Amino acid sequence: MIxxxxxxxxxxxxxxITFRNRMFSAPMGGTxxxxxxxxxxxxxxxxELRGKGGAGAVTVSECMVHPETDGSHAYxxxxxxxxxLAAAAYTADAIxxxxAIPSLELSHSGMYAGTYMTDKSKQHSMNQWGPxxxxxxDGVPVKSLTKEMLAEIVSAYGNVAGLAKRAGFEMLMIHGGHGWLLNQFFSPYFNKRTDEYGGSLENRCRLAIEVLKAVREAVGPGFPIELRMSGSELFEGGYDLAEGVKIxxxxxxYIDLLHVSAGTYQRGFGDTHPSMFKDHGCNVYLAAEIKKHVSIPVATIGGLNDPQQMEKIIAEGKADIVYMAxxxxxxxxxxRKVMANKEEDIVKCLxxxxxMAERAATSTRRCTVNPLIGREMEGCDITKAPxxxxxxxxxxxxxxxxxxxTAALRGHKVILMEKESELGGILKSEQALPFKHEMYxxxxxxxxxxxxxxxxxRLNTEASKELVEQESPDAVIIAAGSSPLVPPIPGIHGENVTIVNNYYLEKENIKDNVVVLGGGLAGCEAAIxxxxxxxxxxIVEMRKELAPDANVRHRPLLLKQMENLVEIRTGFRxxxxxxQGVLCEDSEKQQHLLIGNSVLCALGQRARRDVVEALQDTxxxxxxIGDCAKVSTITNAVYQGYHAALDI
Structure with missing residues (x-):
């Protein structure tokens, strides 16, 4: 096979250790x-599902080595x-x-320890420790770690490393990036010490080297030790790529593999975890430059999901391994799909x-496109119906x-009726937005x-009650979606108005000066x-805030993206x-004419309950399921569709 x-x-x-391929599963916290x-x-x-899926290595994240100075609620x-020890051993074995090779990430959060996660009443009473x-x-005071504490932390890394090896982990990742403790010591921004752990680059690297030596002593020769670091902190006052090379x-x-990531808490979430507004692989340049100056294998990460791009990264010598989360x-x-030459079957991350928003909101895990995530114990294989x-x-x-x-995989005979000439529903409109093309x-x-x-x-087939009943189905799943909300505002049907759902069909109607009516998620993304x-x-929005329907991780990046790009008028109706544009009224009942030769209407969606009512007895x-039941998210539509089919 070629x-x-x-x-x-x-x-x-x-x-x-020999790893079966160069595609590794990056650290992701459990729930x-x-x-x-x-x-x-x-x-x-x-x-385990990452291991079953064919990754070369699967990293369990993250194990805090010294709870006395890092009270984070973690492993x-x-x-x-x-x-x-038993739980760790079962996990290593499952991978x-x-x-796949099981790896465990050893970490210390330093000044960003999440002590409040175990007992929120102690958030400001437990000490935070840093360089x-x-x-x-956020106003929380940080105390400097004493040399005695640093010695305890170094010893703890070694102790936990030995236990990890005993549990069956065959590689260890030492977290030295993203603003955690070792990164804080690397960083001139965080590290203001005047002893042998601060000042010069050599001193700022001392703690990490002591940690790595302790880990090596615990696991012995030949056991792979990986260091994860930020190639650059990406903010003024932190270290840059040139200093990242020296680190x-x-x-x-002291290591066998160097894992180059990006950013810290100071710069922000959207650099370490590139958003849809950034290019795939936007952080690869960091690994590529560092690789020129070291002789050990180098791994890269950052919004990677395209096999052709990842293949090119390795072929061109920019990295030896690609990590994905x-x-x-x-x-x-x-x-496994890459190994089997079935890249066209990959369901890509959006x-x-x-x-990550679900972890912050409910402490669970969920994925928009994969209903198995977080529910793997319920079973990952679709079995045939009796x-x-x-x-x-x-x-x-x-x-x-x-x-x-899903119903077809269950062995059922499935007929899908779609009233339009193309599949995709509301996702069809996303093809017009380059940063959302993966949704299309x-x-x-x-x-x-x-x-x-x-x-x-069956395309171009509107599912009437009579048509559906002609098929004498045993089961009907109604996924009729929603229709755009178009309120009776004078002029809304004018030639200068485009409904956001139709923008992909009517792009030429949008001129050079646009008023976007509606500041929800759809309106904001179209405005960008x-x-x-x-x-x-x-952009015009009645409410005081934009995009309240965006999740807690995406929304700050969305709003940041709009800065200096879009004129924002909240509290305008x-x-x-x-x-000439849109006549609006502000909260003081004052009227304003917002000039624009085109208007994009993005005022929300309405559930197609009429279809549900017509077909409910067929x-x-x-x-x-989905929007026709209640206007919500793609996540809910996919999840509900999957389980509705399993229930047949």
Whole structure:
């Protein structure tokens, strides 16, 4: 078999361990961490799926080595804690039995320890420890670690490393990036010490070297030790790439693999985890430059999900290994598909941050495009139904496509009726926004899955009650979606007005000066795109805040992206659309004419309840999913479609 991606697919030896390919699963935190820091069974299943999916290595994140100075609610590996070692051993085994190498990330949060996660009442009473006395941006005071404390921390790294090896982990990642403790010592911004741990670059690297020596002593020769570092802190006052190269050279004698990431707390979440507004692989240049100056293997990371791009990165010598996190949530089997030359079957990450927002909001894990994530213990394999039934799915959006594919895999005869000439539903409109094109691609991938599973797709077919009943289905899944909300504002049907859902069909109607009516997520993203095209854009929103429907991770990056691009008018209500623009009223009842030769209407969506009501008695089993049940998110549509099909 000739591999399409020979570099990605080739094994690599690090230390005494051979990894089956160059696609590694990056550290991702678990969700059912016990109160005393054990790895819960849901997290074990979560990590196992990455191993089953073909990754060369799977990193469990993150194990805090010294709870006395880092009270974060994270994993701990401690023989004094009942089940701690056993939980780690079961997790390492769950990964290894599928051929992946299990790795554990050892860490210390330093001044950013999340002590409040275990007991929020102690957030300001428990000490935060860092290189130097300081006050965090959130007002929490930080105390300088004493030399005695540093010695304890170094010893703790070695102790936990030995336990990790005993548990069956075959590689260790030492976290020295992203603003955690070792990064804080590297950084001239954080580290103001005047002893042998501060000042010169050599001194600032001292703690990390002591840690790495302690880990090596615990695990012995040949056991792979990986250091994760930020190639640059990416903010004024932090270290830059040139100094990142020097730090890497200082670390090189003590490690087997250098993992180059980017950014810190000071610069922000969107650099370490590149958003949809950034290019895929935007941080690869950091690894590529550092690799020129070291002789050990170098790994890179940052919004990577395209096999062709990743293959090129390795082929051109920019890195030896590519790490993925979100991409392996969206499709845990991405590595196996690459190895099998089936890259066209990959379900790509949308970089929508649902996964991370859900952790912040509910302490669970969820993925927009993959309903298995966070629920792996319920079973990852779709089994055949005891009896094959006839299923009609109404609507070819993301929820309907997921339902149809799942039902077909269950062995049912599935007919999908779509009233328009193209599948995709609301995702069709995303093809007009370059930074959201992967959402449009999702509809193509889901449609391909349906066709290959044997779903009969009927386009240009509006599912009336009579038409559906003619099929005598055993089950009907209604995924009719939503329709744009178009309120009776005078002038809203004028030639200068485009509904946001139709923008991809009517791009030529949008001139150089645009008023976007509606500041929800859809309106804000459209405004950013239009402004990036060089148009003058004003966004109008009745509420005081923009994009309240965006998740907690995506929203700050969205608002940041709008700065200096879009004129924002919140607290403005549209009264009338004229050829000159939009007449608005502010909270003081004062009227304003916002000038624009084009108006984009993005005032929300309305559930298509009429379709649900018409079809609710067309079969013994009827389920309504997605927007037609309640206007919500792609995440809910996909999840509901998947489970509605499993229930047949």
């Amino acid at each position: 591999k399409k991606f020979p570099h990605l697919s080739s094994p690599i030896q690090i230390g005494n 059912d961490i016990t109160n005393d820091g054990c790895i819960g069974p849901k997290s074990t299943a979560f990590y 701990h590996l401690d023989t004094s804690i009942l089940n701690s 290894r039995r599928h051929g 130097s006395d300081a006050v965090r941006p 890497a050279q200082q670390m090189e004698p 979100r991409a392996l949530l969206a499709d845990p089997f991405l590595p 970089r929508c941050f649902t996964c 009896e094959s039934k006839k299923v009609v799915v109404v609507g070819g959006g993301p929820g309907g496509l997921k339902a149809a594919h 691609e999702l509809s193509l991938t889901f449609a391909k899955q349906c066709r290959e599973a044997g779903v009969e797709i 795109h239009l402004a990036q095209e060089g148009k003058k854009v004003t 549209g009264l009338e659309i004229t050829p 079969a013994p089993y009827v389920a309504s």
